[in-house]
Amino acid sequence: MNxxxxxxxxxxxxxxxxxxxSFDPFWLMITGKWFWIPFYIILLYFLYKRFPVKKLIFILIFIAIGITISDQLAGIFKVGVARLRPCHNELLMAKMRLVTCGGPYGFYSSHASNCFFLAGFLSMLMGSRYRFLPYILFFWAALVSYSRIYLGVHFPLDVAFGATVGFLLSGVFANLVRKIR
Structure with missing residues (x-):
């Protein structure tokens, strides 16, 4: 393990x-949640075009529940594993670029988990209709996830584990939606 x-x-x-x-402001913007609101509105439009309103509301509820579970699991792991973020690790702080920092613990990345949940879930629901969408969604998820490493707030394994959890949850939720429909 060491x-x-x-x-x-x-x-x-x-x-x-x-x-x-000179690139720090770009990566801070990429990691910020408000920057992506236009992107989310576009995704909502694609959902609206793909599903009738009742199904759309149902899907949005599943997205909210899935992201909440993804986020809360990350919080439980952060406290349970108690692995310091790189920006709080005294041995690493002198060797790395400190751009921003968060709470003390970072395993696993909720940004990565939430983004990969949404990317996986929407790809499974709409990928056959909009073939380009999964590429855009997973590029977006990878970009946001990488921003966490660039900024020094997560280790690569924090991000990889978070992405895996989010993707696995997306499969569970997409299958639930298909069964309930």
Missing amino acids: GLIEKDQELLLFLNGLGNS
């Missing part, structure tokens, strides 16, 4: 070290 943690720290330092202060 070897894996060392590799995770090395990868963080490499990826975080690729940054430049």
Whole structure:
């Protein structure tokens, strides 16, 4: 396990070290939730075009429940695992670029989990109708997830684990929606 943690720290330092202060505002914007509101409105439009209003409301409720579960699970893991964020790790702080920081614990990334939940869920529900959509959604999820590493608030394994949890939850919820429909 120590070897894996060392590799995770090395990868963080490499990826975080690729940054430049002139790009920091861009990555802070990418990680921010308000920046993506127009994107969410476009996704809502695609949902509206694809499903009748009653089904759309049902799907939106499932999205809200899925993201809530994804987010709350991340909070439980953060406290339970108690792995310090890179920006709170005294051994790493001197070696890395500190752009921003969050609470003390970072395992696992709720940003990655929530984004991959939404990407997976919408891809499974609408990917056959809008074939380009899964590519856009997973690119978006990866971009937001990478921003967390760039900014130094999550280790790569925090992000990978969060993305995996979100994607797995998306499969469960998409299958529930299909069965209930």
